[in-house]
Amino acid sequence: MVRDIVQIGNPILRKKCEKVTEFGKELSSLLDDMKETVIAYDGAGLAAPQIGVNLRVVVINVDEGYFELVNPVFVWQKGEQIGAEGCLSVRGKQGTVVRPSKVKILFQDRNGDKFSLVARDFLARAICHELDHLDGIIYTDKATNVRNSED
Numbered sequence: 001m002v003r004d005i006v007q008i009g010n011p012i013l014r015k016k017c018e019k020v021t022e023f024g025k026e027l028s029s030l031l032d033d034m035k036e037t038v039i040a041y042d043g044a045g046l047a048a049p050q051i052g053v054n055l056r057v058v059v060i061n062v063d064e065g066y067f068e069l070v071n072p073v074f075v076w077q078k079g080e081q082i083g084a085e086g087c088l089s090v091r092g093k094q095g096t097v098v099r100p101s102k103v104k105i106l107f108q109d110r111n112g113d114k115f116s117l118v119a120r121d122f123l124a125r126a127i128c129h130e131l132d133h134l135d136g137i138i139y140t141d142k143a144t145n146v147r148n149s150e151d
């Protein structure tokens with residue numbers, strides 16, 4: 001089911017999200033809803049708090065692939081890239097954000113199995129943006145030159 005996206009100003013976007021401890025039907029249906037929602041809105045990613053759920057769950061939807069990240073944590077972050085970002089919770093805006101150019105994360109899938117992922121470039125940017133949401137951080141906190149986007 002496509003869910004409504006919480007917009008900036010809503011306090012849920014500022015809460016630190018809780019770790020997932022139950023890997024069952026509820027988590028699977030949350031991830032299914034997040035997939036439908038991120039595709040429907042043509043987003044590069046979506047974090048659970050953006051649909052009002054205070055859990056450490058993220059989906060990433062980029063050219064490199066589609067990823068479901070449960071309880072993601074950084075192992076390391078390297079380098080630097082500067083680029084434009086937008087957010088489904090900050091409609092009609094974009095801003096310039098400095099991010100690491102390469103990251104390694106650990107995460108779990110919907111079954112609780114553990115994985116690691118090394119990401120670079122845009123995928124690394126998308127991961128950093130979405131993981132920030134899990135700690136109540138919105139890209140506009142870090143961005144310079146927040147402006148109206150063209151689309």
Ligand SMILES: [Zn+2]
Nearest residue numbers: 086087088089
């Ligand atoms: Zn966002």
